[in-house]
Amino acid sequence: SKMALKALHDLGLDEGATQDEVRKRYTKLVKQFHPDANQGKRDAEESFQRVLKAWKILKNANLG
16 A cells, blocks of 8 residues: 555665564664654654554554
8 A cells, every 4th residue: 555655665665575674674763763762852753753653554554
């Protein structure tokens, strides 16, 4: 779907990504953008929310 494709792009992946690649990238980005790791920086918080939203979409599409 278009939403799943956008979600993959938000994680920096393309449409050929495997479930394993999606999970690894999600885990990496959550650690990278987590508020505790970024002293509450606004851009990191926005990225963190985008990653969480992308993950939810991909899980619903059975890619997460």
